[in-house]
Amino acid sequence: MAVVVRAGAAPLWWLGVFAAGTGVLVPGVTGRRIGVLTGAALFLVGGAAAALVRRRRYTALLRGVVRAGRYDVLQDRAVTVRNWRRGHRWWLLLAFVAALGGSLAVPAAGGMLLAGLGAGLRLKAAWLGRRERAGQTLLWVRVDWLDRCGGxxxxxxxxGLRGTGVAAGDAAPGGARRRTAAPV
Structure with missing residues (x-):
């Protein structure tokens, strides 16, 4: 589950950083100083919103974790990240273009908002990782449910969520790539 949350963090962060850096080069309507200060506020608000939104729903799902069964379809981290990024590439491109276009009015603000959303998703994945470590279980969403949901x-x-041991799959708690081989 944390893998899906974390899949959008890196593209949003890097596209936001690039858009903010490019936006600073253009003075814009409001000027660079106001743009950067506005962007800093949007970074904080966007990061907090992305980290805290739907936390009750996540907590409710965490309470009802069931052990993954034989017929549950679960997929590796790399496949999940690739599928999420392919499915959302046009939204990411649209957000990047909007952030760059917004730089003509308020320099760097849109890019810093995108970067804040990426940082917030990373914080949410870290929160889920702490919950996974505390319960000594990796949390999974069934692939057939994940494909159908827009949320x-x-x-x-x-x-509901499925749970496996922390040695299952190629992801570490929190959705990060497993650095060492999984213990047998």
Missing amino acids: GPAGKAVK
Whole structure:
């Protein structure tokens, strides 16, 4: 589950940093100083919103974790990240273009908002990782539920979470890539 949350963090962060850096080069209507200060406020607000939104739904799903069964379809981290990024590439491109276009009015603000959203998603994945470590279980969303839901890993189509041991799969708690081989 944390893998799906974390899949959008890196693209949003890097596209936001690039858009903010490019936006600073253009003086814009409001000027660089106001643009950067506005962007800093948007970074904080966007990061907090992304980290805290739907936290109750995640907590409710965490309470009802069931051990993954034989017929549950779970997929590796790399496949999940690749599928999420392919499915959202046009939204990411649209957000990047909007951030760059907004730089003509308020320099760097849109890019810093995108970067804040990426940082917030990273914080949410870290929160989920702490919950996974505390319970000594990796949390999974069934692939067939994830494909149907428009609300991400906590969408309406997700009826519950599946759990496996922390050695399962190629992801570490929190959705990060496993650095060492999984213990047998």
